[in-house]
Amino acid sequence: xxxxxxxxxxxxxxxxxxxxxxxxxxxxxxxxxLKQEDANAWKDINEEFxxxxxxxxxxxVPFPLLExxxxxxxxxxxxxxxxxxxxxxxxxxxxxxxxxSIAFESIGTTMLIANCYLFMGDLxxxxxxxxxxxxxxxxxxxxxxxxxxxxIAGHEFxxxxxxxxxxxxxxxxxxSVSxxxxxKVLKQExANAWKDxxxxxxxxxxxxxxxxxVSFPLLExxxxFVRACDFIYKDGERYTHPYLMKxxxxxxxxxxxxx
Numbered sequence: 001x002x003x004x005x006x007x008x009x010x011x012x013x014x015x016x017x018x019x020x021x022x023x024x025x026x027x028x029x030x031x032x033x034l035k036q037e038d039a040n041a042w043k044d045i046n047e048e049f050x051x052x053x054x055x056x057x058x059x060x061v062p063f064p065l066l067e068x069x070x071x072x073x074x075x076x077x078x079x080x081x082x083x084x085x086x087x088x089x090x091x092x093x094x095x096x097x098x099x100x101s102i103a104f105e106s107i108g109t110t111m112l113i114a115n116c117y118l119f120m121g122d123l124x125x126x127x128x129x130x131x132x133x134x135x136x137x138x139x140x141x142x143x144x145x146x147x148x149x150x151x152i153a154g155h156e157f158x159x160x161x162x163x164x165x166x167x168x169x170x171x172x173x174x175x176s177v178s179x180x181x182x183x184k185v186l187k188q189e190x191a192n193a194w195k196d197x198x199x200x201x202x203x204x205x206x207x208x209x210x211x212x213x214v215s216f217p218l219l220e221x222x223x224x225f226v227r228a229c230d231f232i233y234k235d236g237e238r239y240t241h242p243y244l245m246k247x248x249x250x251x252x253x254x255x256x257x258x259x
Contacts, residue, residue, distance in 0.1 A: 065129045069118070072111035072133075079106035083164050092165040092173055099170040100147075107150065109143040109225075110135060116221055128214050138204075141196035142222060146229045148190050152183055154237035197226065 013021075019030040082102050086093070093099040114132050117124035132139060151166035158166065165173070171182040201219055236244045251257075 065126060065133070068133055069111075069114045069129065072114055076106065076108050076111050082106075087162075087164045093170050095174050096167065096170055099165070099167060100144075103147050103151075103167065104140075104143045107143055107147040109146055110139055113139065113142075113222055113225065116225070117218065120218065120221070123215055123217050128218055131214055136200070138197055138200035138219070138222060141193040141200070142226050145190050145193035145197070145226060146233075148186050148193070149229060149233040150237075150239070152186055152190075153233040154240055157237060157240065197223070 015034055016027060016030045019025070019033060020027060023030075025033075079102050083106055085091075086102075093102075110132065114129065117128060117132065148167055151168055155166035155168040159169070167186055168179060168182050171177070171185060172179060175182075177185075201223060204214060204219055231248075232239050232245075
């Protein structure tokens with residue numbers, strides 16, 4: 001639980017504070033209830049695993065693959081712990097390589113895409129899951145682009161409220177350059193990642209060879225994920241400050257365009 005730390009540095013209310021407010025209970029009581037909810041969620045996950053492991057032909061995803069997908073979440077949590085250790089020790093990575101070895105994983109791209117596939121029915125074949133678990137170039141480029149867009153957009157605010165060093169600070173430290181120079185280089189890295197993604201999309205979507213594991217809708221879901229992140233992190237950090245999206249949300253929900 002990180003609710004106390006988040007409240008100290010200035011953060012939205014967590015599930016703990018919301019539960020305390022709604023039911024008029026103590027923090028300890030709220031935490032105990034939420035821990036039980038967490039345990040219940042794991043029971044549901046384990047139950048689903050048991051069902052899938054019984055070789056039920058109606059399930060698309062074999063048990064070993066589903067286990068690998070779940071392990072992506074575990075890997076992500078380990079990256080969060082590594083970053084928390086950096087923060088608690090006031091440690092700044094000495095090189096971009098050291099930083100990105102954690103940061104490109106902690107952005108969670110592979111886990112999010114793999115979990116998205118779980119809801120795409122027959123389109124997400126066993127071969128498609130095997131493909132994404134190998135971290136192909138498209139997925140790697142996605143992680144690079146999203147992480148760097150996030151760091152560029154939010155590093156100033158994060159440093160003020162208390163956060164680990166971002167790619168901007170790590171690049172500045174390693175190469176002894178200004179913030180502006182670091183941001184310029186990192187934006188070029190984002191552009192290069194887009195080139196890698198576009199190259200991969202063109203090669204795979206134009207290839208009618210049945211040996212390709214991933215259908216176009218699955219590739220398109222990756223593209224849409226990156227496009228959403230590009231919107232979120234362009235001209236401000238809309239993930240942390242969602243009010244910056246109010247005009248766009250209103251244009252979709254309140255004043256939709258009639259085609």
